[in-house]
Amino acid sequence: xxxxxxxxxxxxxxxxxxxxxxxxxxxxxxxxxxxxxxxxxxxxxxxxxxxxxxxxxxxxxxxxxxxxxxxxxxxxxxxxxxxxxxxxxxxxxxxxxxxxxxxxxxxxxxxxxxxxxxxxxxxxxxxxxxxxxxx
Amino acid sequence: xxxxxxxxxxxxxxxxxxxxxxxxxxxxxxxxxxxxxxxxxxxxxxxxxxxxxxxxxxxxxxxxxxxxxxxxxxxxxxxxxxxxxxxxxxxxxxxxxxxxxxxxxxxxxxxxxxxxxxxx
Numbered sequence: 001x002x003x004x005x006x007x008x009x010x011x012x013x014x015x016x017x018x019x020x021x022x023x024x025x026x027x028x029x030x031x032x033x034x035x036x037x038x039x040x041x042x043x044x045x046x047x048x049x050x051x052x053x054x055x056x057x058x059x060x061x062x063x064x065x066x067x068x069x070x071x072x073x074x075x076x077x078x079x080x081x082x083x084x085x086x087x088x089x090x091x092x093x094x095x096x097x098x099x100x101x102x103x104x105x106x107x108x109x110x111x112x113x114x115x116x117x118x119x120x121x122x123x124x125x126x127x128x129x130x131x132x133x134x135x
Numbered sequence: 136x137x138x139x140x141x142x143x144x145x146x147x148x149x150x151x152x153x154x155x156x157x158x159x160x161x162x163x164x165x166x167x168x169x170x171x172x173x174x175x176x177x178x179x180x181x182x183x184x185x186x187x188x189x190x191x192x193x194x195x196x197x198x199x200x201x202x203x204x205x206x207x208x209x210x211x212x213x214x215x216x217x218x219x220x221x222x223x224x225x226x227x228x229x230x231x232x233x234x235x236x237x238x239x240x241x242x243x244x245x246x247x248x249x250x251x252x253x254x255x
Contacts, residue, residue, distance in 0.1 A: 034222060040188045
């Protein structure tokens with residue numbers, strides 16, 4: 001089992017680093033190139049949200065295995081101690097963004113992955129966990 | 136790293152490398168908007184064949200770039216969006232509205248030439 005990969009997110013260069021590591025991990029696990037692109041794009045968007053809203057945070061990449069089917073998956077955890085999201089339901093609706101025109105927001109990211117979980121406390125921070133299973 | 140801009144007759148061509156940080160993309164946008172006037176170019180081709188991830192930022196900057204170039208009186212074509220990238224963009228909800236796209240450099244050049252002729 002591989003160790004978790006941690007990427008600190010603070011600058012635009014970190015966004016590139018995080019998505020490249022996600023793509024390499026997907027390639028190492030024999031994900032298709034299309035799946036790897038979806039994972040890398042989701043990571044890029046999550047990292048971008050960290051830079052835009054929280055200024056800094058981290059992306060964790062984990063390899064997980066589904067017990068029943070022994071399928072491999074990649075879990076991406078985006079964590080920050082930023083302002084948090086006041087209304088999570090609203091943030092998950094299409095067309096909602098508080099940082100202006102940038103960032104397509106969370107609904108887009110949700111469509112790229114198989115599982116999506118968000119935990120956010122106002123003024124404390126946000127943890128978004130997404131999973132993509134290998135087909 | 137600065138993204139080089141080439142000139143072929145009246146068209147400027149910028150080829151993006153695989154991993155472009157945001158700042159380089161912003162610099163390219165500024166450089167192309169200035170260069171299109173300085174060199175009296177009529178068209179701009181941005182080749183994204185090597186790009187493996189197009190997220191909301193990248194797509195917004197390309198859209199802005201195309202609109203700015205149009206305000207300067209020239210046309211922009213984005214060429215070489217990879218199939219997987221196109222798939223991810225649509226899933227994410229990115230559209231590149233009102234921006235011309237073409238399969239590759241050759242098709243992009245053909246598109247611009249048709250455009251120039253129709254304006255002549």
